[in-house]
Amino acid sequence: MSRPSTLTQLFALDSLLDADEIAIRDTVRDFADARLRPHIADWFEDAKLPAREIAKELGQIGALGMHLEGYGCPGMSATAYGLACLELEAVDSGIRSLVSVQGSLAMFSIHHWGSEEQKNEWLPRMAAGDAIGCFGLTEPDFGSNPSGMRTNAKRDGGDWLLNGTKMWITNGSIADVAVVWAQTDEGIRGFVVPTDTPGFSAPEIHKKMSLRASVTSELVLDNVRLPESAVLPKAQGLRGPLTSLGEARFGIIFGAIGAARDCLETAIDYARSREVFDKPLAGYQLTQAKIADMALEVGKGHLLAYHLGRLKDRGEITPEQVSTGKLNNTREAIKIARECRTILGANGITLEYPVIRHANNLESVLTYEGTSEVHQLTIGRALTGEAAFR
Numbered sequence: 001m002s003r004p005s006t007l008t009q010l011f012a013l014d015s016l017l018d019a020d021e022i023a024i025r026d027t028v029r030d031f032a033d034a035r036l037r038p039h040i041a042d043w044f045e046d047a048k049l050p051a052r053e054i055a056k057e058l059g060q061i062g063a064l065g066m067h068l069e070g071y072g073c074p075g076m077s078a079t080a081y082g083l084a085c086l087e088l089e090a091v092d093s094g095i096r097s098l099v100s101v102q103g104s105l106a107m108f109s110i111h112h113w114g115s116e117e118q119k120n121e122w123l124p125r126m127a128a129g130d131a132i133g134c135f136g137l138t139e140p141d142f143g144s145n146p147s148g149m150r151t152n153a154k155r156d157g158g159d160w161l162l163n164g165t166k167m168w169i170t171n172g173s174i175a176d177v178a179v180v181w182a183q184t185d186e187g188i189r190g191f192v193v194p195t196d197t198p199g200f201s202a203p204e205i206h207k208k209m210s211l212r213a214s215v216t217s218e219l220v221l222d223n224v225r226l227p228e229s230a231v232l233p234k235a236q237g238l239r240g241p242l243t244s245l246g247e248a249r250f251g252i253i254f255g256a257i258g259a260a261r262d263c264l265e266t267a268i269d270y271a272r273s274r275e276v277f278d279k280p281l282a283g284y285q286l287t288q289a290k291i292a293d294m295a296l297e298v299g300k301g302h303l304l305a306y307h308l309g310r311l312k313d314r315g316e317i318t319p320e321q322v323s324t325g326k327l328n329n330t331r332e333a334i335k336i337a338r339e340c341r342t343i344l345g346a347n348g349i350t351l352e353y354p355v356i357r358h359a360n361n362l363e364s365v366l367t368y369e370g371t372s373e374v375h376q377l378t379i380g381r382a383l384t385g386e387a388a389f390r
């Protein structure tokens with residue numbers, strides 16, 4: 001029997017990365033394998049993530065706000081950030097969500113749209129994992145169409161009064177700071193809200209069957225009084241939150257393919273050792289057809305992610321290209337997770353193996369940061385010139 005090649009070798013993927021990128025990738029992979037992988041099934045089953053502890057460790061390896069410059073942030077390339085997302089999501093989408101929300105949604109919003117005072121106050125602590133951030137855009141009645149949001153901020157003397165409810169907010173109950181988007185007389189504005197401000201509460205959402213190793217919460221804003229200095233001065237209109245979402249979607253392009261890789265590697269290992277009808281499952285043509293087809297999609301997903309990473313590093317990536325990557329890689333990843341589950345048979349439904357956990361997680365990944373349908377509409381608009389959102 002010949003020695004099997006790895007997925008990386010099949011596509012010569014490492015030939016597309018430089019030595020620094022490989023070193024960063026390997027650091028994150030080693031951390032993920034040593035520190036996260038041994039515990040993840042329990043964290044998922046118990047729906048309890050030691051998020052503060054993990055955030056500090058992620059800060060120590062430079063994974064928080066990784067592609068941001070200054071203010072204590074690591075200042076690495078977009079591709080390096082993507083590779084980190086890939087390795088973290090190969091363990092669990094919940095861990096990558098922690099990193100995406102912290103770095104791409106909360107920190108990026110403050111870094112890109114914030115005042116010097118806001119940046120100095122929050123970014124160094126957030127990069128170190130000493131402060132956790134969340135990003136409140138979605139509401140109970142407004143997910144895909146955030147322009148309809150009802151959360152509002154009204155001027156009251158020199159202050160702002162913030163009222164409303166946000167829903168499905170990652171890191172909400174554990175956050176020290178929330179970036180909250182609200183309607184104002186000046187259009188949609190972003191607010192940097194310390195979570196100990198009176199009137200702010202964040203009840204956790206329970207009974208989730210997906211992203212159980214991730215904190216998801218409601219944000220309740222009941223006459224939250226904020227000074228003028230809480231407004232993100234450079235963001236006005238929906239462009240503010242949508243630009244930040246583009247950053248997080250970019251990480252998902254890499255992350256989802258990490259989950260798919262982990263499923264396929266697990267399925268290949270399983271098929272090589274599982275005997276059915278007196279020989280290894282891997283020796284059957286039907287199994288090999290599944291494995292070969294999935295390997296093509298995992299490989300193509302990597303190539304797409306790397307290509308989009310290079311475009312982003314050159315400052316050339318467009319929102320439609322981000323949609324293309326997010327739609328393709330999440331959709332293929334969830335198909336792969338389900339197909340791998342078939343190879344594992346009944347064992348595939350347990351947390352002894354990562355496959356069903358990835359499959360369940362990917363249901364959320366398919367929905368958040370723009371559903372598949374919203375990305376189809378974005379690509380459709382780009383190609384036809386017709387907007388079909390309403």
Ligand SMILES: Cc1cc2nc3c(=O)[nH]c(=O)nc-3n(C[C@H](O)[C@H](O)[C@H](O)COP(=O)(O)OP(=O)(O)OC[C@H]3O[C@@H](n4cnc5c(N)ncnc54)[C@H](O)[C@@H]3O)c2cc1C
Nearest residue numbers: 135136137138143144168169170211364368369371373389
């Ligand atoms: C685990 C998890 C974590 C999340 N974390 C965050 C977070 O940190 N911050 C945050 O702000 N949000 C967060 N979200 C919310 C997420 O972004 C929304 O769930 C998502 O935008 C979809 O909104 P919705 O659930 O209200 O679905 P809806 O918008 O109600 O969509 C329902 C269905 O209708 C489809 N649909 C909508 N519009 C159209 C259309 N024009 N044409 C055709 N079909 C359409 C959708 O594609 C979908 O299939 C999170 C969600 C989950 C599940």
